[in-house]
Amino acid sequence: MTISGQQQGKRLRLFREADEEHYPIDLIQRELAQIEKEKAHLAATLTQIEAQLAAWQVSIERWDNLTAYCQDVAQNLATFDHHEKRQTLEVLAVRVVANGRDWRVSGSIPRNEQEGILSQSSWGWDRPA
Numbered sequence: 001m002t003i004s005g006q007q008q009g010k011r012l013r014l015f016r017e018a019d020e021e022h023y024p025i026d027l028i029q030r031e032l033a034q035i036e037k038e039k040a041h042l043a044a045t046l047t048q049i050e051a052q053l054a055a056w057q058v059s060i061e062r063w064d065n066l067t068a069y070c071q072d073v074a075q076n077l078a079t080f081d082h083h084e085k086r087q088t089l090e091v092l093a094v095r096v097v098a099n100g101r102d103w104r105v106s107g108s109i110p111r112n113e114q115e116g117i118l119s120q121s122s123w124g125w126d127r128p129a
Contacts, residue, residue, distance in 0.1 A: 008035060011031065015028050066109060069109060070109075073088065089107075092107045092108065092109060093106075093107050093108045094106070094107040095107065
């Protein structure tokens with residue numbers, strides 16, 4: 001059970017106004033200790049959620065960058081000659097490995113020279129007989 005700040009204040013006022021028979025000190029101390037535990041747990045949960053949100057925001061930004069990069073490459077690819085297409089495949093480190101019906105394609109997409117590789121992926125498929 002989570003207790004709000006208003007509820008805490010109301011209980012403390014009741015404790016102050018009551019005599020010790022109705023609200024013994026040990027009960028008050030246990031209640032306050034429980035409230036502090038709940039607050040610490042909620043603070044830790046909030047920190048976890050904020051970290052996850054920050055990671056998602058980075059992922060979204062990277063996805064946007066990747067989408068823009070792919071759109072740029074797609075637009076330019078149509079006008080490339082054979083040599084320029086080959087250079088593009090080399091920059092993207094595209095590698096195709098074929099072994100019978102088992103084909104594998106892998107590659108990477110650089111963001112820029114200082115930051116290294118944004119994404120690296122690999123996939124394959126079996127060609128139908």
